[in-house]
Every structure is written in structure tokens, then in C-alpha cells.
Amino acid sequence: MSDATTRFSNRVADYEKYRPAYPQAAVAFLVSQASIDVVSTIADIGSGTGILSKQLLKTGAKVIGVEPNAAMRSAAESNLSHAGNFSSVNGQAEATTLPDASVDLITAAQAFHWFDHRAFRSECRRILKSNGQVALIWNNRLTDTSPFLRDYEQLLLQHGTDYAQVNHRQVGQPELIDFFGSDAFESRTFANEQVFDWQGLLGRVRSSSYT
Secondary structure (H helix, E strand, C coil): CCCCCCCHHHHHHHHHHHHCCCHHHHHHHHHCCCCCCCCCCEEEECCCCCHHHHHHHCCCCCEEEECCHHHHHHHHHHHCCCCCCEECCEEEECEEECCCEEEEEEEEEECCCCCCHHHHHHHHHHHHHEEEEEEECCCCCCCCCHHHHHHHHHHHHHCCCCCHHHHHHHHCCCHHHHHCCCCCCCCCCCCCCCCHHHHHHHHHHHHHCCC
8 A cells, every 4th residue: 555645646537527525414413513613714635635624624624635646636626716715735634734732623535554553643643623523424336236336346366456455444443542642532324425437337346546
């Protein structure tokens, strides 16, 4: 996973077009739990092309995208430049460049499994305000609820470059307890779906770093 910063550079267009947004109910729950409003600051770590950042901007809060991949960061800046409450920085999860105690909420959507967890934890403690919170978010693709999904999973296992190694399902309860320092965190699941035609399916496949 040493190439985590660069491995999406050649698939930005497919990532922008075919990756799903996050459930609106999940975003609403997150905003409520963290008491986010127009005077809040959110750091979206590993913000990529700005999929979650775009949804968070609707709260009126200041959203800072932290993204080390130049192509992904440029796409987010192009897509969200019209929003006066969005900015982005060239930073990493372990070294965001953000000031001490400056952030109310840290989000990491589809990204935590790429991070050095201990170093990211230290960076969170540095940039969060005293009552700040961290939210780790994934769109978790179903793999065994239909013949198609079972076959799709086998396709990735057989032909993916390193699918089994970089799959975010490698992050489980032990890793989360280690990161948060205890089991004093909440896990929630919300329904989400994408409907594809053939070209959409191909684009979604190409957006993955392991294909």
C-alpha cells in the first residue's frame, strides 16, 4: 500500500463519475451527532474528488479537503470552487498541515484503510478542538446477496491486482478499538444503492485501484 497516494491518479474521471455519494441519512446523522453548523470547521481527510465534501458543504460549515493526490485534489477544487466555504490543501492523513485545535469534525470517507492508523490518530488529536469528533465512513459493497454480486466478487479476487490486500474490510473491530483508544465509539449502517447500465458498471470497475 506504499503507492496509496498515487494509485488513483489515472482513474480520476471514472472516480468522479461512477463512485457513489454517501447516504443522506448518514450525513444528517453525522452532522447532528457532531453539532455541526455554519460556524463549524470540518476536515475531510483523503477527500479525493470531493464526493463527501460536496455533501458536507450543504451544512454551511467550512469544509477543508485534505488530499495528497494532485489529480484528485484538482478535480475537487474544480468541482467545488463555486462554494465559498470550501478549500483544499496538499496534505496527508498523518500530516494535514492544519493548525492545532482548529477542527470540529474530522471525516475520512473511503480512506481510513490507506492511512497509518497510529500516526493519523496523533494528527487527529493535534488538530481537533477539545470536543471534536472523528467519523470513519465507507460505502460497503454487498458481495453475497445475488448471483451477480457473488460472481463479481470472484472476478475481483481472481483478476484484481491486490484486491484482497487493500479491501477496506480488513478494518474491523480490533483496528477501530485501537484507533479510538477504546470501544467507546458508535457504529451505524445506512442503506445506499447505485443503479448502473453497462457503461456505468464498467466505469465503476475502472474507478477501483485494484482493477
